[in-house]
Amino acid sequence: MSGDGSTQHDARPGHDVPDSRGRTGLHRTGRSAAGNPDVRVTDVEVVSDGWHVLRRTTFDYRGRDGAWVSQSRETYDRGNGATVLLYDPEARTILLTRQFRFPAYVNGHPDGMLVEAAAGLLDGDAPEEAIRREAAEELGVQVGDLRHLFDLFMSPGSVTERVHFFAAEYRPGEIAGGGGVAEEGEEIEPVVVPYDDALAMVADGRIADGKTVILLQWAALNLF
Incomplete structure (x- = not known):
């Protein structure tokens, strides 16, 4: 032994x-x-x-x-992760992603196409480095100053993952590239949503991703 x-x-x-x-x-x-x-x-x-x-x-x-x-x-x-709410304070818009999520699809989501905040696993990087990488890969945004919000266990009954939450400003002219990593089968679409519409999308179920709802609720209290 x-x-x-x-x-x-x-x-x-x-x-x-x-x-x-x-x-x-x-x-x-x-x-x-x-x-x-x-x-x-x-x-x-x-x-x-x-x-x-x-x-x-x-x-x-x-x-x-x-x-x-x-x-x-x-x-x-599955390791720890990070997510970021990208917002334009002048236009009052949020920059989100749309992508196919098979686990949601197989568990009752109509088409599996979820609208979400940019996010990803740390893969050995610091949370700030990881979310800058994910924002660039998924949305083509080079994130500047990051505001750390909180760290949350998203499903503590069975999943060990702790997610680091951030917020950062973006400008439409800063978007270049994105779409995800093709070698990993990612096909990610950027979605610009007026902030007030985003709250309505939570209410009617068009936004059904937990981390994104948490970020939008934070924005309701602190941004707009």
Whole structure:
């Protein structure tokens, strides 16, 4: 048995041998967490090690009555992300994206074409660097000053991702290129929406993306 509780039986892609992306040690995440004295991680199993990682973690949890119970949770780790609300304060417009989202389509969205704020995974970059990259790739906007708003866990019941929220001004004349990364199958359309129309689109369901709704609500309180 190794020092982290694994055995030779545990040798599998992503554990002690590299997975398809060359990663090992994926079963160690969470074992050293010590911030909550009422939680003791006892086992971590990599259930799926595709592009992102699905883990099943077993831990002991001490409830309010003082009793310890064993629980198990699956967590989906796709890394952390960043998003930005691009706005023109003079024209009172918001610059958003429209793209096909299969998970939304398969779960009841009429055509899967979601209107969203620019966003993406950090991929090892600082949040500010990542969102500047995404704004350029998706919308052709070179973002200047960024205003950091807050960091939120978007689906804490099962997804580990923490999203860093930003806002930044843009000018229509600054847009050049965009459309997404073709090699990744992205086909992204820029959408300029008057701010008042954006709120109406939330109300009638034309904007149904959570991070975008949060950003528009922030704008309602702080911008326009």
